[in-house]
Amino acid sequence: MATLELIGFGSTGWGALLLLATLMTLAVTASALAIGAVLGATISAAKLSGKASLVALGNVYTTVFRGVPELLIIYLIYFGGSSAVTSIGTAMGYEGFLGLPSFLAGALAVGIISGAYQAEVFRGAYLAISKGELEAASAIGMHRGLRFRRIIIPQVLRLAIPGLGNVWQLSLKDSALISVTGLAELMRTSQVAAGSTRQYFLFFIVGGILYLILTSLSDRVFNGAERRANRSMPTAAMGKA
Amino acid sequence: MDFAFLAQTMTTLLKAVPMTLALFSLSVFFGGLLALLIVWMRVGGNPVLSATAKGYIFVFRGSPLLIQMFLVFYGLGQFGFIRYSFLWPFLREPFVCAVLSLALCTAGYSAEIFRGGIRAVSPREIEAARSIGMSGALLVRRILAPIAFRHALPA
Numbered sequence: 001m002a003t004l005e006l007i008g009f010g011s012t013g014w015g016a017l018l019l020l021a022t023l024m025t026l027a028v029t030a031s032a033l034a035i036g037a038v039l040g041a042t043i044s045a046a047k048l049s050g051k052a053s054l055v056a057l058g059n060v061y062t063t064v065f066r067g068v069p070e071l072l073i074i075y076l077i078y079f080g081g082s083s084a085v086t087s088i089g090t091a092m093g094y095e096g097f098l099g100l101p102s103f104l105a106g107a108l109a110v111g112i113i114s115g116a117y118q119a120e121v122f123r124g125a126y127l128a129i130s131k132g133e134l135e136a137a138s139a140i141g142m143h144r145g146l147r148f149r150r151i152i153i154p155q156v157l158r159l160a161i162p163g164l165g166n167v168w169q170l171s172l173k174d175s176a177l178i179s180v181t182g183l184a185e186l187m188r189t190s191q192v193a194a195g196s197t198r199q200y201f202l203f204f205i206v207g208g209i210l211y212l213i214l215t216s217l218s219d220r221v222f223n224g225a226e227r228r229a230n231r232s233m234p235t236a237a238m239g240k241a
Numbered sequence: 242m243d244f245a246f247l248a249q250t251m252t253t254l255l256k257a258v259p260m261t262l263a264l265f266s267l268s269v270f271f272g273g274l275l276a277l278l279i280v281w282m283r284v285g286g287n288p289v290l291s292a293t294a295k296g297y298i299f300v301f302r303g304s305p306l307l308i309q310m311f312l313v314f315y316g317l318g319q320f321g322f323i324r325y326s327f328l329w330p331f332l333r334e335p336f337v338c339a340v341l342s343l344a345l346c347t348a349g350y351s352a353e354i355f356r357g358g359i360r361a362v363s364p365r366e367i368e369a370a371r372s373i374g375m376s377g378a379l380l381v382r383r384i385l386a387p388i389a390f391r392h393a394l395p396a
Contacts, residue, residue: 169303172305173304173305173306174305175305176305176306176307176308177305177307179307187305187307187308190308191311194311194315198319199319200311200312200315200316200318200319201312201315201316201317201319201320204308204311204312204315204316205312205316207308208300208304208308208309208312211303211304211305211308212299212300212303212304215303215304216299216303
């Protein structure tokens with residue numbers, strides 16, 4: 001019963017903290033996905049623009065951030081960002097160390113990485129739109145902005161859902177690495193709980209189960225979204241893929 | 242720019258490269274072997290084995306590698322029967338724990354890739370092999386494995 005008490009919600013239990021940490025993990029991952037969506041859309045636009053310099057820039061971005069370990073990016077943003085903030089502080093007359101908030105640094109780092117993956121997802125979705133539809137839109141006299149809003153955006157979003165689901169799962173697991181900055185998310189809290197109670201196995205198993213709950217729930221959400229987005233498609237070969 | 246410092250840092254970093262490569266190649270090797278076993282369990286007809294493999298893949302793909310690593314490194318030492326068993330001298334080593342958890346995690350991902358490769362083999366080719374009288378093992382070796390491997394390579 002001591003075990004149940006430890007992970008329960010009583011005064012000696014870690015339950016409330018673990019639940020809070022799970023919400024923190026969700027929050028930081030959602031922010032990262034939002035940052036990544038903006039970056040990814042920009043990068044994929046650059047890669048599809050056809051201008052050699054922009055294409056090269058986009059390629060460098062996706063190659064670098066998909067090829068470097070996540071932990072390195074997190075360290076780079078957190079410590080590099082902190083020293084940048086500190087030097088700005090010194091210039092403005094503030095003495096001592098100024099840290100970048102760990103939530104911001106973590107969301108930014110994971111967001112930059114997920115942006116690289118999302119760029120590829122968006123690019124693939126755009127290329128999957130049939131050329132005929134784009135030509136048809138031009139043929140009935142839609143100008144670029146209207147065509148983008150009415151034809152391209154809705155289809156890219158629909159086609160990108162499965163890929164975005166993958167990126168979300170990746171970011172969810174990458175967010176465990178943000179624990180190195182001291183943000184009290186799920187990984188960090190399990191670590192602290194395990195360390196202070198010496199029940200390493202128990203708390204890492206509980207942490208792992210909470211991650212599994214998050215990933216399997218979000219899998220359902222994305223499957224539902226995919227079904228909903230495809231509900232009017234004639235070739236209903238979707239559903240279970 | 243302090244070039245002497247940079248050069249010194251670079252040599253220190255370069256010394257760590259073999260360790261990264263060793264961890265990588267050992268975990269990919271053992272992970273690959275384990276993945277073959279899991280994918281065999283997964284696509285074989287036996288429902289118990291298939292469910293076990295499904296569970297394995299779900300757990301190892303659904304949770305972060307860091308938590309798996311901590312579980313192996315810190316968690317296992319908590320149990321008396323592991324601590325006093327013949328395995329402990331190995332499981333005490335960080336290197337062994339790292340390879341073990343990397344291999345376990347890689348196996349989950351590779352098993353799904355292999356399964357995709359196997360599913361991409363056309364049923365007609367299997368039927369053709371059956372009709373000229375190939376046995377199970379020969380079929381796997383000559384038809385299934387080469388085609389599935391070719392499909393799995395990009396992933």
